[in-house]
Amino acid sequence: MTGADIVVQVIADEGLDVLFGYSGGAILPVYDALFRYNAEHARDDGGEPLPLIVPANEQGACFMAAGYARASGRVGVALVTSGPGATNAVTPVRDSMADSIPMVVICGQVPTAAIGTDAFQEAPIGTIMGACAKHVFLVTDAQTLEATLRTAFHIARSGRPGPVVVDIPKDVQNAPLVFHGARELPVRGYRTRLHAVQSATPDDRACAAFFDALAASGRPLIYAGGGIIAAEAARALREFAQTFGLPVVTTLMGIGGFDTTDPLALGMLGMHGTAYANYAMDDCDFVFALGARFDDRVVGVPDKFAPRARTIAQIDIDPAEIGKVKAVHWHHVGGLDVSLRALIAYGKRIGFTADRRAWHAHVEALKASHPMNFCRDSERIQPCAVIEAINRITGGQAIITTGVGQHQMWAAQYFDFRAPRRWLTSGSMGTMGFGLPAAIGAQFARRDLTVIDVDGDASIRMNIGELETVTTYGLPVKVVVLNNAGDGMVRQWQKLFFRGRFSASDKSLHKKDFVRAAQADGFEWARRLDDPNDLDATIADFLAFDGPAFLEVTIDPDAGVYPMVGPGASYAEMITGDWIPSRSAAAPAEAKPTGMF
Known part of the structure; x- marks a missing residue:
């Protein structure tokens, strides 16, 4: 078998049922091997045993793999090419490391002899990813490829889970090799520590x-x-x-x-x-x-x-x-x-x-x-009311993904979650653009559950190209964008701690018609909600639609996330806002600028 054939066979041996990736010159041997494997092992229904989901870019691919891993508990896999393909994966790798998510990212690399020569689309992935991943392998000895790949999966899922990057030069992918079916690297120190902890x-x-x-x-x-x-x-x-x-x-x-x-x-x-x-x-x-x-x-x-x-x-x-x-x-x-x-x-x-x-x-x-609460008689749509309406229908059983910002916190506060792996969000890294590709990966992991991306107008822009991925693969993902025309969380901080100096958060990016963008990407159900009286009926229709659905909600731009514990404050000094009773004297609505975020 070639090295590329071995890459695909090891992935198959791991029991994966879907892969995510974007092609390029340095990873083409693996893509070709995957094509041949799927043709040779086609299912009786004509389906592919290892379908490859192609996103808008490599960041999207890796966030899909992370969403798959978060929703399933299994290792997610992304296949990317060298240079910019691999560097586009840095943010998802660091995101997965920070949140302890098991993922294997397989990168193509320039031929072994060209490493270090600034060859076309070369990047020092070992150096770059070494600070971001649980472990990084650069396979320069083709004979170790199979063992390295199996070990990568073992390290990703064991102990405290995390992402492992395998950088494979093109000549290693093309090398003729013997497939053994069981080899792993010794990594004795890791295995010794792991055994001690697990036992x-x-x-x-x-x-x-x-x-x-x-x-x-x-x-x-x-x-x-x-x-x-x-x-x-x-x-x-x-x-x-x-x-x-x-x-x-x-x-x-x-x-x-x-x-x-x-x-x-x-x-x-x-x-x-x-x-x-x-x-x-x-x-x-x-x-x-x-x-x-x-x-x-x-x-x-x-x-x-x-x-x-x-x-x-x-x-x-x-x-x-x-x-x-x-x-x-x-x-x-x-x-x-x-x-x-x-x-x-x-x-x-x-x-x-x-x-x-x-x-x-x-x-x-x-x-x-001190119950959670918000303004319930406003003439403008309150974001928490939107989440409560969705929650009444889903009852804590849907998978909810989010971007990062105010919408993320409202979702965390007002949704019910009856079981683990229903809440998928970027925690430690706080990566905007996470929600939509993560929802795609989650839907592949759990085809039996409703998957809803609760996103913000600023956050979804980061990976909005993945709307087309949803419709290309006919996924019944539901996308709701809470649109407050700007970076709401940044504005909230600026209002509270920077005396209302809305530097760069009063966005000039107001012209996008999200509904028409979704329609252009193939969403048959795509609507805008701006009347509070239509909230319940629209949400019910949105969730009942059999297929991909996109809902933009024009929310109150002044709605804040409360409670809030400011920088340098204790829980006793928590700001509870206008609608949640505090048990202490109200914290000041404006504080001395700190420069902290």
């Missing part, structure tokens, strides 16, 4: 110390992050919370890891978290952090975070996250699912019980006193 469960001594601290607490709170999703630990989390009576707050990346409709759920915490989640964190005396990295958008000022907590306990698969931001009193490095189940088993074995009625009553009072 680690808290022993009886550690469990006893944990439950001693839990017994001494009166107001314990679980702080669950994206690690719950990555570890497939949602069921264990639910059992632990319900067995021992601990309320749960989640990070942006942890949304869906705990059913948002559960009585113990407090929703998202942090800069734009629910007021009651943030107040609960202020009031708790025991924090149990699970797969959460104490991100700055959650913690803010570390010394002011969880000020009454006498104990902070932490479980994470990555030892680098233990105590990185906040000192912890109890910790365990290991897989979340097995670790939680070990704690549950120990707690049941010793008959652990605690009277949490007072704490539960306090949490319910916080929910009742």
Whole structure:
């Protein structure tokens, strides 16, 4: 087999059912091998076993692969060419690294002998991607190609997941090789560390110390992050919370890891978290952090975070996250699912019980006193009303993707999520343009679910070319654009912290007719909504349409995202806006410019 044939065969052996990529000279041997493989292994229905989805550009391809991985839990694969093809993949690779998403990006590269000569479409991908990916391979010895590819998939999915880049020179793709079917690289250090982490469960001594601290607490709170999703630990989390009576707050990346409709759920915490989640964190005396990295958008000022907590306990698969931001009193490095189940088993074995009625009553009072809300009698369409209308129909079962900005936070606040892998968003990197290609990848991963991209007018522009990809492949993706004619989140910061100096956020880009753009790209259902009286009927029609649908909603340009914890502020200083009651003196509507974002 040629090296290119081996690339395709390894992908097939991994059980992938779809690939994403954009062609170019340095990756053509692999594309040709894929064409031949699909022709030789055509299904009885005429379908291809490894369909290749072609996007508008390589960034879109990699975000599709990431959306596929986020929705399915499997490794997503993107095939891109050398030079600009590979550099266009940098942002999605870094995005996936920051959010711990398993992805393999296979890049073509100039022939081995030409590396370092500034050959046509050459780029030092190993150097560029080395700072962005979990691992990067440059295959200069063709005999190691098969083992390298299998190892790339192993590294991407194991431990703390992440993206792996495999850079393959064109001569390696064309080399005649023997296919072995099982080879992997030794990577002994990685495998040793991985085995140690995967086999680690808290022993009886550690469990006893944990439950001693839990017994001494009166107001314990679980702080669950994206690690719950990555570890497939949602069921264990639910059992632990319900067995021992601990309320749960989640990070942006942890949304869906705990059913948002559960009585113990407090929703998202942090800069734009629910007021009651943030107040609960202020009031708790025991924090149990699970797969959460104490991100700055959650913690803010570390010394002011969880000020009454006498104990902070932490479980994470990555030892680098233990105590990185906040000192912890109890910790365990290991897989979340097995670790939680070990704690549950120990707690049941010793008959652990605690009277949490007072704490539960306090949490319910916080929910009742500080509910999420917005202006419900405005003459303009409120974005949260749009999300509530969609949520009433989808009931927490749809897959929601987003771009980045105000619409992202409104979606996080007002949608219900009954299960993991229904909420797909760019968390740590905050990458505008993520939502639409991620929705495409998610729809390929979960053809049985409704996939909705909730986007903003500025964010969707970043990868608006992928509208054509939706219709080209006949995907029933629903796209809703909340249009406030500008960079809404930036404007909100400028209004609050820069005294209304709307530098470059009052966009001159107001002329695009999004509906006509969608129609030009093949959307048969494409409408604009600008009358609040038509909201419910339009949303129902939009979601009921059998096929791709595009809805632009002209929303109130002055609508803000609240609550909001400003830079350098604590949860006690949270700005709750006009519609959410605060339990402290109202924060000033305008603050001294800080230069922080």
